[in-house]
Amino acid sequence: MKALTLHGVEDVRIETVPDPSLIDPTDVIVKVTLAAICGSDLHLYHGAIPGLLPGTVIGHEYVGEVVEVGAQVRRFRPGDRVVGSFHVACGTCPACLRRDFNVCVNGGTFGYGLGFGNLDGTQAQYARIPYADTVLRHLPAGLSDEKALFCGDILTTAYGAVVNSSLQPGETVAVVGCGPVGIMAVQAALALGAGRVLAIDLVPERTALAERLGAIPIDSSKRNPVSMVNQLTGGEGADVVIEAVGGTRTLALAFDLVRGGGRVSAVGITAEESFAYPLNIALVKDITFRIGVANIPRHMDATLALVAGGRIDPTVVVSHRLALEEAPLGYKLFAERKASKVLLLPHV
Amino acid sequence: MKALTLHGVEDVRIETVPDPSLIDPTDVIVKVTLAAICGSDLHLYHGAIPGLLPGTVIGHEYVGEVVEVGAQVRRFRPGDRVVGSFHVACGTCPACLRRDFNVCVNGGTFGYGLGFGNLDGTQAQYARIPYADTVLRHLPAGLSDEKALFCGDILTTAYGAVVNSSLQPGETVAVVGCGPVGIMAVQAALALGAGRVLAIDLVPERTALAERLGAIPIDSSKRNPVSMVNQLTGGEGADVVIEAVGGTRTLALAFDLVRGGGRVSAVGITAEESFAYPLNIALVKDITFRIGVANIPRHMDATLALVAGGRIDPTVVVSHRLALEEAPLGYKLFAERKASKVLLLPHV
């Protein structure tokens, strides 16, 4: 089959590799009908993630059709249209039994190398999906591949961050960063009952998109976001801040934006080892802080229902639809910020 | 001042009555800038509520401006624009301290007679508001009287029914009855994370309005709503049913519409003393049922924030805007179902 493989820094290629086959009885083989390039794939592209052998198939966002199922697979049959979580979880360890699928002891991420379960990626014509009963979902009738795809990764990641913030109806949510994940957070916050979403970014096109989706834009290249948020909230600050950038500076900003008794939920993944947690501020303001990798299998049914019901349209961030063969171009455009979201069609 | 008074069955009049004055130190006097006729006012109009002396000022929906405050009032000053709860609550009894304001031992409803605290109504130029600190809210800056008014009664009533249903994001909500309260429930369910709202009514105009607001219409004059809901939910039934009619037949329908493990939340007020609760169905399906008068002060801040943020527009149900002098005509139209919601302007 054809697949996108990583060979070095900024060196991705379309190659012919062996078709995947069932290994464990909980596996299924999926014919990938749609894949996508995620922001976290850029870390691989830039060589920031150790543990990838040259030629590794990468990618972890996908929708497809089941073509083969292992002997212990109970929920899926060949022909089923499915969307899958970017990370896998066994479904039977103590963490999974608690539904903490993101800390599964047998977990892993597709196409992320030896440190993440050594699983081949999904930017390919076919993929082997371990623990299918736990990590796959049927597509609701009538739902397009494009809309479903986001439920396996960035929409559900952002949604989980909003859920983790214990958002109460009518509250004001500030979203720091309006890239694709931030845009998902804007939509998730609105769908989950936010009274207002304040969308903060340095790039006017990004805040403009957030505004079209119902947010109040704050262009932080021109205005101090802290003073803007204070002004809009009577000096109190936001009830909830969703950090969707991934950096210690934006984390620190989040603590300045949040009101007393508020919550900071960080969805941006940062490579920093630690962060100077502002104890003096947090003590006085009584802040709840959460950061962690997403728990897709836990929240995926809800995001699929919200997308299927038309409450959230994740495809607003899509800028490019390319054949899988053109994926190297897609990576280049994405890395150069000339693409906001690149979808890949493996079978055209 | 001028006020609407009830004199007998279908006999309401505009009369000049004494201006209200402060009685208790927790009172304020409000100049009513907007009032409205509620569905429950029709019970008075039709003579169904005992305990109203002839000449009682009725009405309980209102927005206004504070003109005088009692000595123990801490949150309001003359000139403040306010919206108030249709029912009052003292704020200091054990129920109020638990925020169960709807079961306050000192509670009452404006303009509902001796059985409800003997409080003059708000379809008048001025009104005395007891326990102002507990039952009034400041209008968010820029919010119109019309949008705010609904937060003191039917929007918050419907919103509370949705909150009481423990709605989970992405769930399917069936709303039985799309009169003004049902339309509020449709909007509240969507704002609070419903994946889909199935709006059921016999009147096509009502379901059409629900559809414009984002619901899936079910015309129960033409289709069996149980089979429609089952069809739309893969045979399971709705996760949540909001009963917004108020009758034992629609209550029974709700139990047929709800899925196993689901919740029935009734917002329609019924005069029946009891209801044949279907234990056999409920046992097998594990249903949670809640019916009760609304708890406006508990939920009003959230609805005000949702309306101020543009997430809900309650004015979609308004059909008539009349001067207070024309209120008797308003009652007539409303009783004849020629008006869906009548607003009254006491100072034009």
Place this chain on the structure above:
Amino acid sequence: MKALTLHGVEDVRIETVPDPSLIDPTDVIVKVTLAAICGSDLHLYHGAIPGLLPGTVIGHEYVGEVVEVGAQVRRFRPGDRVVGSFHVACGTCPACLRRDFNVCVNGGTFGYGLGFGNLDGTQAQYARIPYADTVLRHLPAGLSDEKALFCGDILTTAYGAVVNSSLQPGETVAVVGCGPVGIMAVQAALALGAGRVLAIDLVPERTALAERLGAIPIDSSKRNPVSMVNQLTGGEGADVVIEAVGGTRTLALAFDLVRGGGRVSAVGITAEESFAYPLNIALVKDITFRIGVANIPRHMDATLALVAGGRIDPTVVVSHRLALEEAPLGYKLFAERKASKVLLLPHV
């Protein structure tokens, strides 16, 4: 193997029947090391449940050791000590995916006849357990068979009723009926944060046991429980009422005992088709009501942890420990109310 079989009204026998064997790949075979007679087995004993062929093995409370596993069983191996839910659930239908295991479309109850999945019972030396991954749990290290057994049925049933009541810390819980299930409810309410538990029963020995466990006893043979509860709660009523009898009279009592804004959670199973739900009371008091079959797989991990941690001791209700051969005597004593809880040892 030896097993208890039902042949007619009050006719139970120990017979030799064929050993069970695996049928579906999700089955396991358990060697039953401890079984028990449940109050709901008495319905069978008295002939109140249709659909049992003569000679049916009955019983549904059990602890045991896995001796054989089907090909799709992932969590269990021969030799594992396990406790099982009294009802089964497939784990893959929409209801199960929502964790509404008690309304599983493939569900059933052991030893309850054709209307309940036609599953052989567990008052036997061996039992076939369908959907083992969903309905079995490993015993925590060091936990005795006796303590674990209750987690598969009456303790978790009562615990679920308390959880379903949305009990808040410090609240006052009234438990109506202090039979074995009521005693479990008393302990569960205390473990989950009740400030006080008011234990109501006509039988002084039962309220005395509740008192030893920390409850305040109310002997309803001597005192009016409504006036007693009102006196103890400053005239308000109980925050939560757990109905643990199963009858429309005790249900009606629950509505008299509960305070405004409170919750009635019914755990007693009643055969009545309907109940005259007191709409007038419920409307004024804003009551939440829940009745339904228990959801054991959902709550079993928590009850096992509470029992293993010594927070709850369900064995306080045990009156008799008999060899399986003596089970007919056990039924007789239990039916005559000379036994409060009968445990059965199938391999002594």
Place this chain on the structure above:
Amino acid sequence: MKALTLHGVEDVRIETVPDPSLIDPTDVIVKVTLAAICGSDLHLYHGAIPGLLPGTVIGHEYVGEVVEVGAQVRRFRPGDRVVGSFHVACGTCPACLRRDFNVCVNGGTFGYGLGFGNLDGTQAQYARIPYADTVLRHLPAGLSDEKALFCGDILTTAYGAVVNSSLQPGETVAVVGCGPVGIMAVQAALALGAGRVLAIDLVPERTALAERLGAIPIDSSKRNPVSMVNQLTGGEGADVVIEAVGGTRTLALAFDLVRGGGRVSAVGITAEESFAYPLNIALVKDITFRIGVANIPRHMDATLALVAGGRIDPTVVVSHRLALEEAPLGYKLFAERKASKVLLLPHV
């Protein structure tokens, strides 16, 4: 009246000072019948808190009797027995209306100097209590002064930390530090449904007390607490960690003790400005972290109910009961760790 005054480092004196009198209409004057020395009073004693004029009356734990009420006080009358929150909150600012009383814009702490509202302390025969309706509670009938006192400070502080941890029934809670606050956390965790509490301290007497209260003791002077907790939890870590010491080392330990998906709730107050938040660990483990000053008025009703119901006995930490005149000795013993909790009687 007599009162304890602070004059410098380790210089506290009993002096005669003017009786307090009503200043604002929301004030009451309380005759203090019992006061206590809190761990945070030692910060004053050691001169670590700036902004205290010489001669300031200190102390903030108290129970008493209302002797005079301001004109806007609605809930209290002379003669009422009351316990009060250590901090005050106005009840009418936006934070208070959200019940975030700990971030009230008009807040303050008794006897903590100019930076905390400049309020005289309660280690005195009388005290002025601002915002009485918000910060005082009636003592439940029959509750002793000693048991109630803790509800105004350390019990409710610890309880709040447990509530903030979103503890689920049956979970394992590790409490780091078994001083008075830690002992309160042990009891609160057990009362709120913990399956097990693992009590960690370097001082054997402290863990021994925790053990008597139902916890599993871990003597961290002899055993590595991380390996002990891992051993007791099958290698997973604690579901919840309550940090009750107040230091960055114990905070860091908390992140090592908590399981993936777990929660760290810090109740110990630290003076450090920041803390090296372990992003790498938190990202992988998906940890929720909360630190903040306690919200006593929010949680005080629940702790009073739990203490009145006999579910928690906070007096187990009391080592000394002294007349107010002996308070300087009490401070000395407490500072030298020869007293675990010193109660002061102002009127003997």
